[in-house]
Each structure stands twice: as C-alpha cells, then as structure tokens.
Amino acid sequence: MPADTGFDRLTDKQHTRACKCWATGLLTTGSLVAALAWAGPVLADTVTVEISGIDNPLRTNARKSLSVAAKHEDTWSGARIQTLYRLAPKEIKQALAPYGYYAPEIDTELTPPTGDADTWQARFTVKKGPATKIRALNIAARGPGDELSALQSAMRDTELATGQRLVQSRYTATKSAMFNAVYNAGYLDAKFSASAIRVDPEEKRAEIDLVLDTGERYYFGPVTFKQDLLADDFVQRFVPFSQGQPYSAQELIDLQLVLNDSDYYSQIEIDAERARAQRKLSENAWFYDLIYPPSDPLESIGQLRIPVTVTAQPSKGQSYKFSAGYGTDTGPRVGAGVTFRHLNRQGHQFRLDTRVSQIQRSLQAAYDIPIENVAKDKLSFTGTINNEQFGDITSTYYGVGVVRDTGWQLGRKRAYLRFQQEFYDLGDGNRNSILLYPGYNITLQKADDLLFTRKGVSASADVHGAAEALASSTNMISAELNGAAVLPITDSTRLVTRGRLGAIGTDNFEDVPPSQRFFAGGAQSVRGYSYQSISPTNDDNEDIGGRYVATFNIEGDWFFYKKFGVATFFDAGDVVNSVSDYALKKGVGVGFRYGSPVGMVRLDVAHPLDDAGGDFAIHFSLGPDL
Secondary structure, three states: OHHHHHHHHHHHHHHHHHHHHHHHHOOOHHHHHHHHHHHHHHEEOEEEEEEEOOOOOHHHHHHHHOHHHOOOOOOEEHHHHHHHHHHHHHHHHHHHHHHOOOOOEEEEEEEOOOOOOOEEEEEEEEEOOOOOEEEEEEEEEEOOOOOOHHHHHHHHOOOOOOOOEOOHHHHHHHHHHHHHHHHOOOOOOOEEEEEEEEEEOOOOEEEEEEEEEOOOOEEEEEEEEEOOOOOHHHHHHHOOOOOOOEOOHHHHHHHHHHHHHOOOEEEEEEEOOHHHOEEEOOOOHHHHHHHOOOOOHHHHHOEEEEEEEEEEEEOOOEEEEEEEEEEOOOEEEEEEEEEEOOOOOOOOEEEEEEEEEOOEEEEEEEEEEEOOOOOOOEEEEEEEEEEEEEOOEEEEEEEEEEEEEEEEOOEEEEEEEEEEEEEEEOOOOEEEEEEEEEEEEEEEEEEOOOOOOOOEEEEEEEEEEEOHHHOOOOOEEEEEEEEEEEEEOOOOEEEEEEEEEEEEEEOOHHHOOHHHOEOEOOOOOOOOOOOOOEOOEOOOOOEOOEOEEEEEEEEEEEEEEOOEEEEEEEEEEEEEOOHHHOOOEEEEEEEEEEEEOOEEEEEEEEEEOOOOOOOOEEEEEEEOOO
16 A cells, blocks of 8 residues: 555665664764664654544454554564554454454554654554445254254344344354353253354355254253261252253252352362263153153153262351441440351251340340251241340340241241240339230342442331230230332432331330330431430430331432442431321431442431431441442
C-alpha cells in the first residue's frame, strides 16, 4: 500500500544517513555528537494508535489485536515500532474475520516523532467491505438422544441462519449449547461428527456444518460411602438422585455441597468415572419393554450405569464459636457456643449457646434430630433461660419447646410448641406468667449478596397463641410481619426499605408478659429515638410495651468509593394499645456505610421530629441488610 511504501523509503534514507554520520564521526568528535543528537528521537516508549472507519465491537476487537498498541514496560526502539506497525494490516483483517468481514481495505500511516517529542502516531483507516453471508447451513443431531427437548431447543434457538452475516461467536454459542444439552442429560460420549465453517472470501459466502452424534446415555449406578461416622441408611438420605436416574454432573456437585454443609465431614471426595460404567438390566425389563417399548433401543440391553463412590473424612467432634461486638441498642456484647456434632450414627447433634450484653443475658440449648430431607429438615428440642430488658421492664423467663424446622426453596418454615414461665414487674408488683403456645413461622430471603446487598428481598411472618383452657395464664394470639427490600438505583446508589406490622388479640392485655409485647425505637427500628423507647407507659412513665406496632424505614445509600458510602433516611413508627391512638413518631438523619466482610457497618446521626426534648441520637449497628 502507498503508505507502507513511503514508510519503507523513509527508513532506507534514515539508515543511509545514520551510516554516513557514524563514518564521519570516526574522524571528529564534533561529528559524533551531532550523529547521536539526531538519532535520539528514534527511541520512544509511546505510540498513539487511531482507528477510524469502523465502529464497535469491530473497532475494539481490532485495537486489541494490534501488537503496536500493546502495553509494554521496556522502551521500544523506532525499529521495533516500525516492525509491529507492518503487522497491523494482517492483525486487523484477522480481528474482523470473526464478524464476517474477510476482505477489508486498510489504509495505514505512521508518523515518527519530531523535535524533542517521543510519541509515534499510527493511524489506520478501515473499510470493512461487504459482509460474508451464510449460504448453506446444516445443523443436525443423530443418535439415541436426538429428540432430547433441550437439544431441540438449542438447535431451534440458534442465531445462525441462511442469508445472515457470518458471526463466528454465534457458531461457537450454538455448538456449546448443543453439546451441553446432551452432556448434562447423561450423553457423555457425545461428539461432533461434523463441525466446520467453510468461507469463500471472494464470493463472500460461507457454509456451516454442525452435526452432533449423541452416543449412548449414561445413568447413575449405586452410591457407596467410604466412612465410619454415620449409619449407611442415614447418610444415603443425603443423595439427591437415585439409581437408574440419568447421569448429571450437577447432581454430583449438589451431593458434595450438601455433605459439606451438613457439618459432619471435613473433606469430601466423589469418584464417578465413566470407565467404570456397567450395564444393568432392570428386573422384569423384558415384560415392561414389551408393553412400553423404550425410546432408546439400547435400553433393552440394559442401561450403562456409573457407580458413585463417596469418600468422607469426619469433622472434629466439637465446634466452638465466639463473638463480640457493640451496638448502641445493646452496648458491648459477647457470645460463645459449642456444638457436639457426632452424638450417634443417626446424625443427632447438641448445641449450647450463651449471650451477654447490657440488656440481655441468655443461655440456650438444643438437641437436633435430622428428619425426612436430612440435609434441610430437623426436629429440635430446646431449652432457654433468659434475663432481658424490655423497655423499662426487666423480665426473666424459662422455656422449653419443640420445633419442626423445614427448609424450602426461599427460606425456612418452623412449626413449634413452647412452654414458658416468665417473672417480671410492670410497676404494680411482681408477676408470674405461664404460657403454653403453638406457633408457626415462615421466612424467605433472596439476594445477590447477603453481606453486601445490591438487590434483594426478605420477609418473615409469625403467628402464635395461648389459651387459659390449655394451661396458660391468659388468652392471646399474636401475629407479626416483617419485610425488607434493597433496590439498585444506579451502579453506586441503592434504595433500602423496611417495614414491620404486629398485633396482639387478647381479652386482658395486662396479663400479657413483656416478652410478648411490642416496642419500637433504636438503630433497627425508628432512628432518632432510643432503644424500645416508643411504647405506651404506666403511671410511673415507664415504657411497658404495647398491643399494636407499625414501623417503616426508607433509606438512600450512595457508595462513593468501593464499599464506602453515605446514607440519608426517614423513619416513622408507633406502638399503641388502640389503633385509633396511632401518632407516628418520625425521625430523619444521615449516616456512614461500609460493606465489611461480616456485614454492613452503619453509623447514623438521627434527629427525632416528634420528641420536644430530643436533639439528635447516634446509632451504630453491624450486620446484613436483609
């Protein structure tokens, strides 16, 4: 091309002149200095590359392919830059080919630095030319799995079509989708008998062949556990598939994950080699096949079943956990717990936890028995001793209970029965309350990241009740609903909302103990008001809790640097004994946010709008947003 030819002539002249200067410099020192001064600008560490005539994604791909535009740590000489520049036309052509442009026209220009400058200018003007189009397309599947719905969908949904521009990424995507569809369904021997793109650049036409041979389908064989910790009949209940089910790599991954999460084992190895597959003919298969002929003729001679071997190393017999923290609601707090993981061969476990803070001191124990889906479901027998400050009332209660804890797709469901005896003083003398109450609790949670949430939602609902006819000291039914949502606004901002509603139905609210009453105010409730200070009061102006609660929070967060951000918020809520008494307490403020490895750090300064004696309040909390 003309620009290349001109560049070559310039190089020859420079080379000749440099040689003459070197020869003359042998005679005089002054000539040598002059030669070196001329040659100095040939060294450069900067090349500016400009590509015009094409748009993205072609331009981006072309630039990435250019050697002359590559990053480099060492200083490039002028000769090095010129060499890389000569490669550019070929590299641009290769970059455009995957998009169907095989015959582009490329004009090039390289300008060396002048004077004291050290920057070279490389310019490329590209005319992509006519696109190569698909003139013949053959996409097909053969073998026992050719009618598989996922495979048919992959072939039907391809973006490849005759008359359309050839885009190689579409070819690759179709090929991967076809193979993955059959492989994930157990056709482990699948391979393409034909997979080619034939291009005629001059005719601007392409022909594509994609023919997949599925091969025979594989199935799961028996699962064998190599471990001595748990009974085999128990550990087999962790397996999410059964013998004779089509082989799936994802099912094996799920098995490994569920065993790791079970807390029984420290190391899991799963061996399911295709080479170990054996044919297995089901009992009475000949009679069944006679009535219902199999879609895969090979199944009449038996399925290819892959045996699965799981080698598991037991975890330590006990696990310990310790925690410490601080919050403006609780003050300093510490916690400790121990779990006895291996009580017997049926997977029973025992947990003991204690927590101590300025407002609460508790000891909890639980005996867990896995049931049904042992990976998610358990029956727990619990015991609790708790001393806690509710508003201005100190309460001590002792409780035992049983919980049917079941996992579901979005959270957990708990049916429970609890017996509780509580001692407290509402300002009119010591009281003693006995409650025996059944209840039901359901929770859901879905988020992109539980510790640093950009988008997510959570909700919980609880209802429980007691009756004098069933050994309780009062008749009551309590219901509470909590919800939260995090919504992204821009890449660096989000909206956080929370809400809470609760009500107690009873014929004598005075006999409802403090642990069952509602309170509001504090870092996780209505900011600007102290912890549990929003509440009906007794004759001594002590906060003693109420019958109805309603709170709402809305907050805007802006993360100005990575996980550091600021927030503005508005909160409102009230706790009353009669719905007609609602007079929402409101608070506004600003805060600091940091997404720490253990959850969101929140430091808020809030002003109460409905407290004449309040100026501002500082709230600190740590934990997930949902």
